[in-house]
Amino acid sequence: MGFNQRILHVFKRNKSFTYAELDPSHVSSDNEYQDEDRLLNRLSVGDDSFEHAEKGETNCCHRHHSFVRCLGWLNGLFFCLSLYLFTAAMLNWKQVPGGRERNWALKQVSEKSPLLDAIEIPLSTWRLNGTFLEREDESIYRKPPSPEVDAAWARIETQNPIPLSRQDLVNQGKDPDMYAKFPESFGFGPDAFIGRIDVFHQIHCLNRLRMHLYWNVAYYYPDEQMGKYHQLHASHCVYALLQNLMCQGNVDTYGHYWVDMQENAVPDFNINHKCRDFEAILEYHDEIAVPLEKFGALRRPLNEPVRHMSHEAKEIFRWFDNHEDDGQDGMEIL
Known part of the structure; x- marks a missing residue:
């Protein structure tokens, strides 16, 4: 299978990968990915290191979004609580001697x-x-x-x-x-x-x-x-x-x-x-x-x-x- 065919094969599999893995500038100093066949082999067959890296990125992204959602819920909760306390305070202030309502x-x-x-x-x-x-x-x-x-x-x-x-x-x-x-x-x-x-x-x-x-x-x-x-x-x-x-x-x-x-x-x-x-x-x-x-x-x-x-x-x-x-x-x- 030629190089182009292998690339097409990888995309057809719809498997997760990063474009950085295909960039020759990111190849390590020990020439681990210099061999074309070995590189395509690893892409087509799958490599644990790729999967682990990808999972790490995904988990990190999920944690970030979860934190943002949690922060949003907390902000909403604090806003509702503040609004409730403000309304209660205003009603109470209106109904006590010295409040706005006369007599x-x-x-x-x-x-x-x-x-x-x-x-x-x-x-x-x-x-x-x-x-x-x-x-x-x-x-x-x-x-x-x-x-x-x-x-x-x-x-x-x-x-x-x-x-x-x-x-x-x-x-x-x-x-x-x-x-x-x-x-x-x-x-x-x-x-x-x-x-x-x-x-x-x-x-x-x-x-x-x-x-x-x-x-x-x-x-x-x-x-x-x-x-x-x-x-x-x-x-x-x-x-x-x-x-x-x-x-x-x-x-x-x-x-x-x-x-x-x-x-x-x-x-x-x-x-x-x-x-x-x-x-x-x-x-x-x-x-x-x-x-x-x-x-x-x-x-x-x-x-x-x-x-x-x-x-x-x-x-x-x-x-x-x-x-x-x-x-x-x-x-x-x-």
Whole structure:
């Protein structure tokens, strides 16, 4: 078999070999491959040294590719882990006090309120003044009726309304189409509803109970008969405050101490409470509220939906003093 035929024979066998093995410049110094027949013989028959070298190169290549693949998997794994930790950290940071979400802690124990997004309401520890006897520097809210006392109560029981959005009413589970709006002339836009903040209603109720105390009645209602309206107003306020106290469920605790004037232990009501910043709420309210006089001048527009009140409600609110009984009574009782 000639040289060219042998070369063709090697390629037809499809056996692994390196071109360097056929290059005369790579022949060793002992002239191992100088004989043409011996060289072709080894190519055609196969030589362990060739196979071992080729296997070594193949194994080295496989190890290299395996290492690259492994490194790629590790990089992907570390990337996923880093992404997970970053996302978890951001979510955790958002949900802790001091994170980006305003009033996060209050939102966990409150219904949705526009105030919780509009202003920061800090939490702070207050020492409750629960003393039984009055002091010389006693709070003005414990003092007997006077113009100064009334002014102090009026400041914190403000009844000035504020604008609410349609979504604010939806968040309360209400149908906005059944609720009254401010006119656009008030500057709140075409879809601003008349609203109030509940804490001021609670303080209003407490103040009304104070005014209805029998030793205060002569001062506040000197010429009025304490009829059905006053009785219902007081009972409404008592029950409203009771529900709010039960809803809040204050679980702060207080201790007792011994005194020389009785055998039983006496409670210590001067304890710490975690409190919302009431002044922050009041300040924001005063910035956006409509004066009560301006609100009081509003009249129901034509074609607006109304709720029909019961006959008893109309009697108590003295509707029939200025209106005839047309028999169109409803079931609403306020």
